[in-house]
Every structure is written in structure tokens, then in C-alpha cells.
Amino acid sequence: MDLVVKNGTIVTATESYRADIGISGETIALIKPDLSGDESLDATGMLVMPGGVDPHTHMELPLAGTVSADDFRTGTIASACGGTTTIIDFAIPGAGQTLRQALDIRLRQAEGKACVDYGLHMAMGTVSDDRLAEMDDMVSSGVPSFKLFMAYKGSLMVDDEALFRALLQAKTVGGLIAVHAENGDMLHSLITKYVAEGRKEPVWHALSHPPEAEAEATQRAVLLAGMSGAPLYVVHMSTAGALEALKAGRAKGLKVYGETCPQYLMLSREKYEEPNFEGAKYVMSPPLREKEDSEVLWKGLAGGDIAAVGTDHCPFNFVGQKDLGREDFSKIPNGMPGVETRLPLLYHFGVKAGRFSINRFVELVSTGPARLFGLLPRKGTIGLGADADLVIWDPKREHRLTKENLHMNVDYSPYEDVTVRGYPAMVLQRGKVLVRDNQFVGKVGAGQFLKRNPIHL
Numbered sequence: 001m002d003l004v005v006k007n008g009t010i011v012t013a014t015e016s017y018r019a020d021i022g023i024s025g026e027t028i029a030l031i032k033p034d035l036s037g038d039e040s041l042d043a044t045g046m047l048v049m050p051g052g053v054d055p056h057t058h059m060e061l062p063l064a065g066t067v068s069a070d071d072f073r074t075g076t077i078a079s080a081c082g083g084t085t086t087i088i089d090f091a092i093p094g095a096g097q098t099l100r101q102a103l104d105i106r107l108r109q110a111e112g113k114a115c116v117d118y119g120l121h122m123a124m125g126t127v128s129d130d131r132l133a134e135m136d137d138m139v140s141s142g143v144p145s146f147k148l149f150m151a152y153k154g155s156l157m158v159d160d161e162a163l164f165r166a167l168l169q170a171k172t173v174g175g176l177i178a179v180h181a182e183n184g185d186m187l188h189s190l191i192t193k194y195v196a197e198g199r200k201e202p203v204w205h206a207l208s209h210p211p212e213a214e215a216e217a218t219q220r221a222v223l224l225a226g227m228s229g230a231p232l233y234v235v236h237m238s239t240a241g242a243l244e245a246l247k248a249g250r251a252k253g254l255k256v257y258g259e260t261c262p263q264y265l266m267l268s269r270e271k272y273e274e275p276n277f278e279g280a281k282y283v284m285s286p287p288l289r290e291k292e293d294s295e296v297l298w299k300g301l302a303g304g305d306i307a308a309v310g311t312d313h314c315p316f317n318f319v320g321q322k323d324l325g326r327e328d329f330s331k332i333p334n335g336m337p338g339v340e341t342r343l344p345l346l347y348h349f350g351v352k353a354g355r356f357s358i359n360r361f362v363e364l365v366s367t368g369p370a371r372l373f374g375l376l377p378r379k380g381t382i383g384l385g386a387d388a389d390l391v392i393w394d395p396k397r398e399h400r401l402t403k404e405n406l407h408m409n410v411d412y413s414p415y416e417d418v419t420v421r422g423y424p425a426m427v428l429q430r431g432k433v434l435v436r437d438n439q440f441v442g443k444v445g446a447g448q449f450l451k452r453n454p455i456h457l
């Protein structure tokens with residue numbers, strides 16, 4: 001063995017047990033007690049878990065006249081420091097671009113910068129015969145998931161026919177359709193009305209994105225998926241009504257899967273009332289909801305109705321970016337930092353708070369997303385032949401989630417007052433140490449593009 005992780009408790013989505021992990025080259029070669037190797041890492045008192053898989057990030061995303069503040073370098077350093085060794089980001093074709101062109105552009109942006117392994121989803125704002133025909137090529141190029149937007153009227157929004165056609169095509173080619181489920185017509189009419197009335201403050205963002213618009217679109221997407229016979233992944237679910245619609249589909253046996261994000265579990269609508277425009281820090285779509293919604297989402301995570309926790313990581317600085325919308329809430333760039341804090345928050349407020357088991361935690365932050373998006377068993381678990389992507393987790397380590405203690409390239413933390421117990425002591429990717437004591441010690445650009453498998457759920 002080149003490297004042995006000794007004396008830790010291995011935790012996967014299904015079991016916890018004491019054993020050493022032997023790493024040969026980049027992969028896990030042996031799992032048994034009392035291994036030895038050229039080098040060893042002592043994990044006494046630690047949990048050893050598969051590296052986190054974040055299925056939803058937006059590094060250097062052009063939006064609202066600016067670009068999200070983390071690029072593939074800073075964003076993946078932050079991701080690694082928080083225990084996430086795989087991200088799935090997005091390629092988004094511009095007007096008139098083919099899917100292939102959009103993929104090539106995005107791959108060039110990540111190349112030489114990414115510090116953890118990464119996959120890409122393909123966004124589809126246009127669903128034409130040509131684009132549908134390209135989906136097969138995307139699947140064979142390792143991009144088997146496609147994101148469609150039911151919101152953002154006038155730019156990325158697709159209508160029901162487009163969504164339905166994409167679902168049918170995905171089923172044929174081994175793809176998975178992911179949807180942003182909010183009723184874009186409803187949102188557009190409310191935003192237009194409030195802007196015309198001179199409503200400026202961030203709270204109007206929330207008021208123009210009512211929970212009913214998300215519940216309705218989720219129900220519609222679930223029913224369309226059912227009619228098509230294709231699986232469906234609903235990103236960033238934020239509200240009880242949407243989860244109700246998803247559960248109804250699941251109860252009928254439909255292959256519909258939900259994602260939520262830590263911000264919808266941790267934060268609620270009062271944030272928009274913060275003075276001095278500070279509410280803009282929390283402007284994203286869907287917006288923060290009521291505390292009752294968060295409780296319902298926690299239960300969905302514990303009970304199995306929500307399959308994955310992503311972050312929708314899309315940070316914008318409060319000064320210089322969020323303030324583009326000081327005079328008009330509809331111009332506030334949508335998004336929040338999160339890629340670094342997902343595991344610590346879910347561990348502290350999920351596992352430690354008794355909401356779900358440590359194994360369910362691993363399922364939600366790693367194994368589940370890896371399975372849904374064609375990465376298992378290479379990523380998302382600790383097994384023979386898997387990439388040696390490991391988080392050596394110190395259950396006693398305390399960490400306050402202030403801006404200074406985090407690595408995301410943004411001028412605020414949404415969790416400034418939060419101290420968590422349980423944090424990565426060390427993070428490995430493919431057998432190399434990436435993070436030690438909250439310092440990135442890996443190599444910039446060593447992250448690899450992951451060609452994912454076709455998805456047949």
C-alpha cells in the first residue's frame with residue numbers, strides 16, 4: 001500500500017465499522033484491520049467518510065451583469081476545505097450555441113484551475129430538434145444530466161412542451177432531467193408589477209416568488225415526468241407544498257427525486273427584513289421560506305423523500321455585486337455562498353441534533369448524489385476500487401463559520417454566528433492530501449473532469 005488510513009471508524013451510507021483503508025495509487029485497494037504501507041495517516045477518534053459530492057454549484061457564472069465571485073480555483077479550494085471532493089457544475093449554452101460548444105467552453109474554464117474533481121450538467125434554455133438530437137452525444141461525452149428552467153421567463157425558461165420533449169429524449173438516451181421548478185409566468189407578472197409600483201427592497205424578491213409558484217411548477221414537472229416515463233430531479237426544493245407534490249409522485253411509484261440546500265434548512269424569510277439592504281445577501285431563487293417549511297424539509301431528508309443535499313453555491317459580494325440591485329430588487333444577482341459549509345451544517349444540525357443517522361448523512365451529501373448522477377461506485381462511497389476520496393472527520397472539532405474562517409471568495413458569510421461541532425481534520429482526493437487543518441495543501445488544477453455514466457434510475 002502507498003498510503004494507509006489507520007484506526008478510524010469508516011462510515012458509509014449503509015454501515016459504520018472499524019477498519020484501516022489501504023490506498024494504492026489513486027484508489028482504495030484494501031479495507032481491513034491492521035494494514036501497513038509506505039505512509040500512514042492516523043485517524044484515531046475520527047470518522048472516515050467518502051468525500052462529499054455537491055451536485056449543484058455555479059462557479060464563475062455570468063449573471064445579472066456580473067459573474068459569481070468564486071471561480072473554479074477558489075470555489076474548489078473552499079469545497080475541499082469543507083469536505084466536498086466532487087462538484088457537479090453547469091455548462092449553459094448562450095444564444096445560438098450548440099450543447100457541444102457550451103461544453104467545450106466550460107471545460108476550458110475549469111481546466112488548470114479546478115482543485116477537486118468535477119462533472120458538468122448541461123443546461124437547456126432552447127429545446128429544438130437539433131438540441132434534442134445532441135443529448136445522445138452529451139451522454140456519451142460523460143454529461144448525462146440536463147437542467148431545464150421553468151422560471152426565468154425571457155431567458156432560460158422553457159414551456160411544458162419543451163420540458164416534456166426533453167424528458168422523452170432523456171429516457172431514450174440514458175439522461176436525467178433536472179428542473180428549476182417555479183412558475184415563471186407567475187414570477188414574471190409579480191416582479192413586473194412590484195417594480196412598476198416602485199417597490200425596491202430585497203423583501204420584494206421573496207414576495208414575487210411565492211411558495212405556490214414553486215409548488216405548482218413542482219407538481220406540473222412531476223406529472224409530466226410521470227406521463228413521459230422518465231426520471232426527474234427537482235433542484236433546490238424550498239417549500240412544504242413542493243415537497244408535498246414530490247411525495248405524491250413518489251407515492252405513485254414515479255422516479256422523482258428531490259434536492260434541498262442548507263440555506264432552506266437553516267435560514268428563513270426574516271432575513272429579508274435586515275436593515276441597510278443586508279437582506280440582499282439572501283436573495284436567491286427560490287427565496288428563503290418560513291421556519292415551518294424548513295422543518296418539513298428536515299423531515300423529508302430524514303424520511304427519504306428528499307434524496308440529496310446540494311448547495312446551489314453561487315456567491316456574489318455584498319459590496320460591488322449585490323448592490324447592483326440597491327434601487328431595484330429585480331437586479332440583485334441571485335445566489336449565495338455554500339459549497340464549503342454543506343457538510344459541517346448538515347452534520348451539526350442533522351446528525352448531532354438527532355434528526356438523522358450518520359449513515360443517512362453520508363447518503364445525502366455523497367452517496368445519493370453520486371448514485372443519481374452516474375458517479376457511483378467511483379465516487380460517493382468507500383469500497384474496493386473506488387477513488388480514494390476521503391474525509392477524515394473530527395467529530396469534536398469546533399469551527400465558527402465566519403467569513404475569516406472560510407475560503408469562499410466572497411465578502412460575507414450567511415452563518416456568521418454559527419459554531420458547528422464536527423469538521424474535516426483532513427481531506428484526500430485520489431490518495432493525495434488536499435486539506436490539512438483547514439488549509440488547502442493540494443495542487444491547483446489537479447481536479448479532473450469526470451465523465452459520468454449514463455443514468456438509468
Ligand SMILES: [Zn+2]
Nearest residue numbers: 056057058312
Ligand atoms: Zn442553481
